[in-house]
Amino acid sequence: MDTRVITEDDISTCQSIFNASLDAVHRQHGMEDDEPADSGWLKPILKHFLETDSSGARLATEDGEPIAFVSTLQRDRYWFLSFLFVLPDAQGRGVGRRLLDELAPKGDDIVRATVVESFQPVSTGLYASFGMTPRAIKYWLSELSRPEVLPRLSADLRKADMTQENKGDVDALDRSMLGFPRRADHEWWATAGTPSWTYRRGGDLVAYAYVDTGYIGPVLATDEETLCSVIADIVRSSDDPASMSVNVCGEAAAVFRMLVNAGSRIDDTAKYRFVYCSSSGPLSPSYIHHSDWLP
Numbered sequence: 001m002d003t004r005v006i007t008e009d010d011i012s013t014c015q016s017i018f019n020a021s022l023d024a025v026h027r028q029h030g031m032e033d034d035e036p037a038d039s040g041w042l043k044p045i046l047k048h049f050l051e052t053d054s055s056g057a058r059l060a061t062e063d064g065e066p067i068a069f070v071s072t073l074q075r076d077r078y079w080f081l082s083f084l085f086v087l088p089d090a091q092g093r094g095v096g097r098r099l100l101d102e103l104a105p106k107g108d109d110i111v112r113a114t115v116v117e118s119f120q121p122v123s124t125g126l127y128a129s130f131g132m133t134p135r136a137i138k139y140w141l142s143e144l145s146r147p148e149v150l151p152r153l154s155a156d157l158r159k160a161d162m163t164q165e166n167k168g169d170v171d172a173l174d175r176s177m178l179g180f181p182r183r184a185d186h187e188w189w190a191t192a193g194t195p196s197w198t199y200r201r202g203g204d205l206v207a208y209a210y211v212d213t214g215y216i217g218p219v220l221a222t223d224e225e226t227l228c229s230v231i232a233d234i235v236r237s238s239d240d241p242a243s244m245s246v247n248v249c250g251e252a253a254a255v256f257r258m259l260v261n262a263g264s265r266i267d268d269t270a271k272y273r274f275v276y277c278s279s280s281g282p283l284s285p286s287y288i289h290h291s292d293w294l295p
Helices: 008-028 042-052 095-103 121-129 164-177 183-191 224-237 253-261
Strands: 002-005 057-062 065-075 078-086 111-117 133-142 157-161 196-201 204-212 215-221 245-249 274-278
Touching: 002 095, 008 042, 008 057, 008 065, 008 078, 042 057, 042 065, 042 078, 042 183, 057 095, 065 095, 078 095, 095 121, 111 121, 121 133, 121 274, 133 253, 157 224, 164 183, 164 196, 164 204, 164 215, 196 224, 204 224, 215 224, 224 253, 245 253
Parallel strands: 078 111, 215 245
Antiparallel strands: 002 057, 057 065, 065 078, 111 274, 133 245, 133 274, 157 196, 196 204, 204 215
């Protein structure tokens, strides 16, 4: 087996490996094949990762034929495994471990993290051997039916559109609450036109929030009470509160309780949950992740 750095020309190959691997494991567990509306959804994601951390992606080949790929990103002292997929015929031969050996950082000063499907014990065990142990289950909460019971935005919070002038304050909030700045990701979301806002108390930035086609996240606040106020404000101010969805990790207890009490349904369409794994505990309880592949 040989490995090399992924280039933009390899992205379609990575998409094919992803599709074949995911469909195979779904069938193995009696699930339907995953059929996303956008067949090329992976391209802009991997392109962003290559542009912001070009050394974090590798393609594995055997006799010149691609059999697996891995894509990771590092933001300061935080390293995240976004994708690791191996073709079904190549599984069980240590391919995934070889790729992780090449890319996973060593040392206790760097946090290593990933998200894994709850029905994949083999993958969970592999990640745990690299220090990334299960920390929190992620749930999708949607179809909120009683928005009127949500708290009003606190009178001391001032909401405004996210602008370039907020960069420094956003970096500081990320570093303080998450442990790492992520300006490249904020710039990517801005370029994509993702609606976003800042929330200030006095002159201090205490929260920011994004909403991508009805999905709320990422959202970061200085504390859980502020996070609840921000998410309640976004839901209340939307044209259709029932259409809003939030992916909540188990440690975000206050938000979870608020949404359930407002009639949110825990999504039961999936037969499994996603689990956040880390070498350093869960992320802040006043944080809502962006996605399973970009926390």
